[in-house]
Amino acid sequence: MNTITRRSFLQTAIALGATAAWGKAVGTKSGISWRERRDCYPEGVASGDPDSNSVLLWTRRPPVGGSTVRKLTAEVAEDAHFSRVMATAEAPISEVSDWTCRVLVGGLKPSRIYWYRFTDSNGFGSRMGRSITAPADNDNRPVRFAFVSCQNANQGAQNAYRRMIFEDERAAEHDRLGFVLHLGDFIYEMVWYPEDRPQGIYDRRLRDIVRYQHGEKIGDCHIPTDVDDYRAIYRSYLHDPDLQDARARWPFVCMWDNHEFSWIGWQSLQDFGGVNHPRQTRKVAANQAFFEYQPARLLKPSGPSLAQFNPPKVVEAPITQFDEHGLGQEPNNLAAIHSLRGYRVLRWGRNMELIITDQRSYRSEEPTYRPEAQAFMSDDFPGFMPQEVLDILDAGKSYNNGHPPSTIRYGGKEIANFRKHQPATTILGAEQKAWFLNRLQKSKATWKIWADTVATLDMRADPQNLPAGLTNSWPGAGYAGFDASTGAGDHSTAYVERGEIYDFVRDNGITGFATIAGDRHSFWAGLAAKGLPPKPFEPVGIAFVTGSISAPGMAEAFEYILSKEHPLRPLFVGQAPHDQRPQPTMNLLLKHGVRSCLEYTKSGDLRKARALSNPDLSPHLSFVDMGGHGYAVVRVSSDSFETEFVCIPRPIERSERADGGPLLYRTRHRAALWNKGERPTLELRILDGDPRFSV
Ligand SMILES: [Fe+2]
Numbered sequence: 001m002n003t004i005t006r007r008s009f010l011q012t013a014i015a016l017g018a019t020a021a022w023g024k025a026v027g028t029k030s031g032i033s034w035r036e037r038r039d040c041y042p043e044g045v046a047s048g049d050p051d052s053n054s055v056l057l058w059t060r061r062p063p064v065g066g067s068t069v070r071k072l073t074a075e076v077a078e079d080a081h082f083s084r085v086m087a088t089a090e091a092p093i094s095e096v097s098d099w100t101c102r103v104l105v106g107g108l109k110p111s112r113i114y115w116y117r118f119t120d121s122n123g124f125g126s127r128m129g130r131s132i133t134a135p136a137d138n139d140n141r142p143v144r145f146a147f148v149s150c151q152n153a154n155q156g157a158q159n160a161y162r163r164m165i166f167e168d169e170r171a172a173e174h175d176r177l178g179f180v181l182h183l184g185d186f187i188y189e190m191v192w193y194p195e196d197r198p199q200g201i202y203d204r205r206l207r208d209i210v211r212y213q214h215g216e217k218i219g220d221c222h223i224p225t226d227v228d229d230y231r232a233i234y235r236s237y238l239h240d241p242d243l244q245d246a247r248a249r250w251p252f253v254c255m256w257d258n259h260e261f262s263w264i265g266w267q268s269l270q271d272f273g274g275v276n277h278p279r280q281t282r283k284v285a286a287n288q289a290f291f292e293y294q295p296a297r298l299l300k301p302s303g304p305s306l307a308q309f310n311p312p313k314v315v316e317a318p319i320t321q322f323d324e325h326g327l328g329q330e331p332n333n334l335a336a337i338h339s340l341r342g343y344r345v346l347r348w349g350r351n352m353e354l355i356i357t358d359q360r361s362y363r364s365e366e367p368t369y370r371p372e373a374q375a376f377m378s379d380d381f382p383g384f385m386p387q388e389v390l391d392i393l394d395a396g397k398s399y400n401n402g403h404p405p406s407t408i409r410y411g412g413k414e415i416a417n418f419r420k421h422q423p424a425t426t427i428l429g430a431e432q433k434a435w436f437l438n439r440l441q442k443s444k445a446t447w448k449i450w451a452d453t454v455a456t457l458d459m460r461a462d463p464q465n466l467p468a469g470l471t472n473s474w475p476g477a478g479y480a481g482f483d484a485s486t487g488a489g490d491h492s493t494a495y496v497e498r499g500e501i502y503d504f505v506r507d508n509g510i511t512g513f514a515t516i517a518g519d520r521h522s523f524w525a526g527l528a529a530k531g532l533p534p535k536p537f538e539p540v541g542i543a544f545v546t547g548s549i550s551a552p553g554m555a556e557a558f559e560y561i562l563s564k565e566h567p568l569r570p571l572f573v574g575q576a577p578h579d580q581r582p583q584p585t586m587n588l589l590l591k592h593g594v595r596s597c598l599e600y601t602k603s604g605d606l607r608k609a610r611a612l613s614n615p616d617l618s619p620h621l622s623f624v625d626m627g628g629h630g631y632a633v634v635r636v637s638s639d640s641f642e643t644e645f646v647c648i649p650r651p652i653e654r655s656e657r658a659d660g661g662p663l664l665y666r667t668r669h670r671a672a673l674w675n676k677g678e679r680p681t682l683e684l685r686i687l688d689g690d691p692r693f694s695v
Pocket of ligand 1: 150
């Protein structure tokens with residue numbers, strides 16, 4: 001290992017305040033008497049954010065049965081018997097960090113599998129973990145990884161991880177995963193105690209996974225209020241055996257989405273019932289628990305220490321002044337959101353750079369969550385909002401080159417434009433966006449992957465094509481988008497910001513631009529374009545969204561929340577005469593349009609239904625499954641980008657099978673690398689099963 005690498009490793013270690021170990025050139029047999037005692041390490045082990053010569057290791061060793069230790073020894077070996085130990089490091093643990101432990105190990109070889117374990121002064125050892133370093137920057141070989149999101153241990157089972165492990169163990173070495181990218185909702189901070197809702201939620205029974213010591217009850221659910229509560233929910237999730245095994249098998253790269261802090265959380269505000277509550281102390285607590293439980297290369301201004309978070313002192317103070325990007329200027333708000341920087345870049349060889357962004361800490365308020373936006377919604381059209389209304393609300397005062405209308409027409413009425421004097425929505429915030437565009441422009445990797453926790457692909461329907469008389473007439477001028485509870489609020493309705501990013505990609509001749517996301521609890525594959533017909537359709541990249549690991553999706557929710565008598569039920573969860581149960585016809589709605597949904601529920605003939613497809617509705621979409629769960633696997637090489645969707649049945653209960661239960665389907669989308677000025681294209685192959693409504 002050359003000295004430049006060693007110097008850069010030490011710089012990283014200093015920046016992170018890491019307990020750092022430097023690998024040896026030749027491994028030696030472990031001299032530690034390690035006896036596995038998983039009960040002393042109830043949350044298992046993990047590794048995270050590998051680069052080509054280093055990786056972060058993690059465990060937690062709380063006081064158990066009167067045995068309290070203050071120090072752990074981490075060992076990293078080239079073999080599972082620890083006969084070639086390459087690095088050893090001692091790390092302090094204490095109750096200040098809830099007995100969690102983070103160690104940075106460097107001097108490792110690129111593209112290598114390593115084994116690691118922790119041992120305390122009694123010789124009580126953690127389970128063994130497996131980690132993998134990233135390839136060297138000039139390595140041209142393909143890279144393979146999984147991306148996941150939205151696991152809900154309160155409401156479902158993590159069978160998807162079991163399948164991922166099962167398949168990886170049986171795969172050829174070059175087909176194995178290098179890491180798992182977790183795009184958020186690693187935890188759900190909103191917890192229902194079983195007695196609060198004996199009937200469960202949708203198809204799910206509620207599990208008794210945590211009791212918040214200082215929680216707040218909102219309606220019939222409970223939310224955390226301090227760092228002890230946030231720690232408690234991480235611990236309860238990590239007791240899931242399938243998640244714990246996955247963390248021990250691969251390095252994870254984790255980014256928070258909303259539920260790591262709050263359901264409708266933005267900056268340090270929590271929105272409940274249309275009211276924004278300043279919650280600076282909770283945002284800091286959420287960041288602290290993330291820092292303690294996720295091994296990741298994050299920066300914090302409270303001082304470089306991997307051992308302790310050192311939270312800034314903040315108080316809940318009203319946030320009333322916002323700058324020209326919608327950023328709350330209240331000092332405690334700024335201190336809270338800057339207490340941990342999650343956005344970062346990781347590199348895997350010559351062909352891939354992962355640019356990870358934070359969609360919650362710096363964003364402006366989502367317009368469709370405002371109570372004033374209710375005036376543009378109707379129970380006749382559940383979830384629908386006119387596209388032209390979403391456009392005006394998103395752009396705010398920048399609409400129509402700075403000449404926004406004072407009123408917006410909806411169903412023959414003129415309604416006040418409550419966004420007329422406010423800036424356009426930003427999800428990234430000005431500072432992060434400048435950083436993001438700069439990284440995108442500078443990237444030398446073949447594929448520049450934007451790990452955006454929220455989706456970018458438009459979700460729209462064509463209610464203007466509904467037959468007369470089925471229901472009241474559509475109040476919009478043309479296409480419909482969706483309100484915040486069903487679809488808006490991600491990068492698919494932040495039209496101004498998305499347009500700015502995509503124009504930047506086009507204007508700078510950036511090729512190999514791919515976006516991967518979670519949050520939607522559904523599988524999507526398509527092309528990244530800022531506009532859809534009747535606007536010009538000009539794709540600049542490819543985009544994917546993964547189904548949830550276990551959190552309920554919209555198809556499941558609509559089976560329950562949409563009345564059986566609703567005239568538009570066939571557009572969402574229609575049932576043909578021969579169907580035993582509701583079907584996810586909303587996939588047809590989003591990809592083909594209302595006529596296809598109505599034809600399917602009438603005849604039950606999918607071929608006839610697709611024949612009525614509206615070609616202008618979704619030229620950007622290749623695939624959509626609003627009912628799918630599972631994970632996505634990406635393989636990037638010097639000339640192509642492939643994404644597999646691995647879809648499993650609704651994970652209501654834990655599967656006892658070694659493979660985690662049956663597979664519903666497996667699909668593969670392939671994009672060949674395009675040249676500057678060329679249009680990207682996607683080719684779909686169905687490898688297993690039948691995704692029926694999704695194509
Ligand atoms: Fe989620």
